[in-house]
Amino acid sequence: MSNKIRRLTSEDYxxxxxxxxxxxxxxxxxxxxxxxxxxxxxxxxxADGKLASMGGYSIFVGRYAMLGRxxxxxxxxxxxxxxxxxxHVKNEAFSAEGIRWVGGNTEEGNLPAxxxxxxxxxxxxxxxxxxxxxxxxxxxxxxxVWQEIHSxxxxxxxxxxxxxxxxxxxxxxxxxxxxxxxxxxxxxxxKDWTFYENKAGDRFFVTKHDQKRTHYLHVxxxxxxxxxxxxFWQTVASAKQNLEDELGEEAHVWMDIPKDEITGLPxxxxxxxxxxxxxxxxxx
Numbered sequence: 001m002s003n004k005i006r007r008l009t010s011e012d013y014x015x016x017x018x019x020x021x022x023x024x025x026x027x028x029x030x031x032x033x034x035x036x037x038x039x040x041x042x043x044x045x046x047a048d049g050k051l052a053s054m055g056g057y058s059i060f061v062g063r064y065a066m067l068g069r070x071x072x073x074x075x076x077x078x079x080x081x082x083x084x085x086x087x088h089v090k091n092e093a094f095s096a097e098g099i100r101w102v103g104g105n106t107e108e109g110n111l112p113a114x115x116x117x118x119x120x121x122x123x124x125x126x127x128x129x130x131x132x133x134x135x136x137x138x139x140x141x142x143x144x145v146w147q148e149i150h151s152x153x154x155x156x157x158x159x160x161x162x163x164x165x166x167x168x169x170x171x172x173x174x175x176x177x178x179x180x181x182x183x184x185x186x187x188x189x190x191k192d193w194t195f196y197e198n199k200a201g202d203r204f205f206v207t208k209h210d211q212k213r214t215h216y217l218h219v220x221x222x223x224x225x226x227x228x229x230x231x232f233w234q235t236v237a238s239a240k241q242n243l244e245d246e247l248g249e250e251a252h253v254w255m256d257i258p259k260d261e262i263t264g265l266p267x268x269x270x271x272x273x274x275x276x277x278x279x280x281x282x283x284x
Contacts, residue, residue: 052076065093067104103281122280131271149195162222215251224264
């Protein structure tokens with residue numbers, strides 16, 4: 001019997017639940033309906049009438065498609081089904097209206113997923129830590145906090161110089177970094193994000209609220225010299241406190257730090273560095 005690939009809907013949940021993936025407490029079970037609709041797509045490869053492999057993509061700002069949610073039934077392993085499926089998914093993503101970039105972001109140690117991405121023509125672009133900390137007070141030095149930027153013109157000027165000029169990867173959401181483009185920095189995002197600038201006017205960073213089970217103050221800083229910048233960590237701590245006051249809940253700090261720039265953190269930093277991710281991108 002030949003393999004069949006089709007788009008999945010929320011009505012296909014039971015087919016997914018019947019897969020033998022070996023993953024306990026799979027988060028996809030909780031959000032299957034969401035991942036099958038809206039700006040998300042799920043596809044399934046059927047072998048011998050059973051769902052043998054599943055994967056899909058999510059669309060961001062109408063321009064980017066991030067591949068993911070790859071799951072394989074262990075009873076069908078060794079037949080390159082995941083590669084066959086994700087080749088189809090990648091082609092579907094590129095054919096979607098407005099999509100200019102397709103890629104995937106996976107943990108450095110997830111060798112099966114990395115092999116699939118490479119087999120379908122994706123190339124590694126950036127390896128970075130998803131560095132998280134419950135508190136940053138330990139690295140504060142009692143210095144003056146940075147000023148908040150309110151001018152959209154000033155915000156756009158900073159983004160142009162540091163991210164857009166060279167299509168530098170920007171951490172749009174936790175787990176979702178993309179090569180910078182004007183589409184990422186629209187009026188809504190500029191309004192929802194908070195920008196800070198130091199007194200000398202030669203450094204800035206962005207903070208955003210994100211939630212991946214835990215609430216995070218997601219910090220985007222385009223240099224690797226944070227430990228040398230007076231008031232940087234005081235400002236991060238202050239922004240974190242503001243977020244917690246707004247939410248009425250605890251929040252952690254998240255920073256995406258390229259693997260070769262980790263020395264930019266202070267020696268006594270509180271960040272967990274056990275989560276390393278590789279961003280891949282594909283050519284159309």
